[in-house]
Amino acid sequence: MKILALRGSFFLGLILVVGGCTSVSDAGYFWGKYPYTFLETIRNPSTEASEKHIAELRKIVDYSMENGLKPAPGIYAELAFWLSKAENRDDKEIAAFFAKEMQIYPESRPFIERLTTK
Amino acid sequence: MNAIKLLVVSVLALLFVSGCASVETKLEAFPKMYDVNQKPLSIVVIPSINKTTAADAAELINATLTQPFADQGYYVLPIAISSEIFKREGIVAGEQLLNAPMSVFKKNFGADAVLFVTINNWEKNYAVVAANVTVGMSYVLISTSDREVLWSYEAALAVDTAGQSSGFIIADLILTAIKTATTDYVPIASQVNMAAVSVLPYGDYHPKSGEDGELEVVLTKLKEKALESE
Numbered sequence: 482m483k484i485l486a487l488r489g490s491f492f493l494g495l496i497l498v499v500g501g502c503t504s505v506s507d508a509g510y511f512w513g514k515y516p517y518t519f520l521e522t523i524r525n526p527s528t529e530a531s532e533k534h535i536a537e538l539r540k541i542v543d544y545s546m547e548n549g550l551k552p553a554p555g556i557y558a559e560l561a562f563w564l565s566k567a568e569n570r571d572d573k574e575i576a577a578f579f580a581k582e583m584q585i586y587p588e589s590r591p592f593i594e595r596l597t598t599k
Numbered sequence: 600m601n602a603i604k605l606l607v608v609s610v611l612a613l614l615f616v617s618g619c620a621s622v623e624t625k626l627e628a629f630p631k632m633y634d635v636n637q638k639p640l641s642i643v644v645i646p647s648i649n650k651t652t653a654a655d656a657a658e659l660i661n662a663t664l665t666q667p668f669a670d671q672g673y674y675v676l677p678i679a680i681s682s683e684i685f686k687r688e689g690i691v692a693g694e695q696l697l698n699a700p701m702s703v704f705k706k707n708f709g710a711d712a713v714l715f716v717t718i719n720n721w722e723k724n725y726a727v728v729a730a731n732v733t734v735g736m737s738y739v740l741i742s743t744s745d746r747e748v749l750w751s752y753e754a755a756l757a758v759d760t761a762g763q764s765s766g767f768i769i770a771d772l773i774l775t776a777i778k779t780a781t782t783d784y785v786p787i788a789s790q791v792n793m794a795a796v797s798v799l800p801y802g803d804y805h806p807k808s809g810e811d812g813e814l815e816v817v818l819t820k821l822k823e824k825a826l827e828s829e
Contacts, residue, residue, distance in 0.1 A: 555677035
């Protein structure tokens with residue numbers, strides 16, 4: 482019985498993994514609706530467009546964390562960037578996101594350091 | 600999406616059938632991308648060079664470029680940030696940077712390579728019962744340490760945007776115009792980017808990095824053609 486239950490949960494897990502992975506790329510990234518919300522910030526720059534993009538970036542980070550994935554290149558840095566332009570900016574949160582980008586993608590350091598010390 | 604795939608396959612098939620289409624492996628075509636001393640990891644994307652009259656094309660390309668290059672294993676500096684830096688410096692079009700020393704991007708952005716993207720064609724064609732969007736793009740990746748071309752490719756795509764025929768010509772005309780106007784161009788832009796990126800050797804963040812050198816997928820003609828549009 483135990484074995485059966487174990488088997489059952491294994492297959493259920495497998496289905497969840499396979500099902501959940503449909504939107505994850507070969508490199509292991511989840512992008513959500515990134516191109517759409519980013520495009521909106523280019524086409525119609527507004528507080529609303531930025532907020533929607535920030536919400537999508539947060540969703541991408543959350544989904545990646547929950548599924549043991551590394552957030553895609555630039556996601557943390559972009560989140561910090563858009564938050565730095567928001568009205569009620571939280572400098573600690575911004576610094577933490579920039580730090581996370583540099584931690585998982587060390588090659589981003591020169592760029593981010595230049596950006597944040599300017 | 601299947602229709603798009605079919606079209607890409609047909610275009611490729613046509614190129615093969617029409618003969619003299621020489622095909623190279625990724626390693627033969629882009630040897631520097633397999634050399635540990637020259638292989639880039641971080642890429643900065645230059646604002647696209649738009650040779651068409653479609654102003655929205657550049658926006659679409661900007662919004663859809665990061666994903667395919669990152670998925671191929673590279674670190675793409677966030678375009679939202681780099682484009683704002685360029686704007687501050689008065690740079691809005693890639694042409695302004697064609698003659699700039701590439702070392703500037705190494706120094707200021709820490710980037711190993713610079714990606715130039717040219718939009719050669721972005722045409723929306725309307726006809727009575729048919730409509731399509733024809734897209735043509737060139738991509739050139741240049742090293743920031745020695746200005747050498749690391750990778751180049753040209754991609755073209757024709758996507759049918761027409762609706763199903765109703766049997767009435769006037770109704771079809773209206774339907775086709777509406778369909779073309781409301782077409783979601785994000786998948787089309789993504790598709791053309793992916794067509795080019797499919798011949799880009801995997802970068803260090805891809806699980807199969809270094810294992811794709813023997814893939815015989817690079818059409819020499821398209822590799823060379825991309826360099827002409829610069």
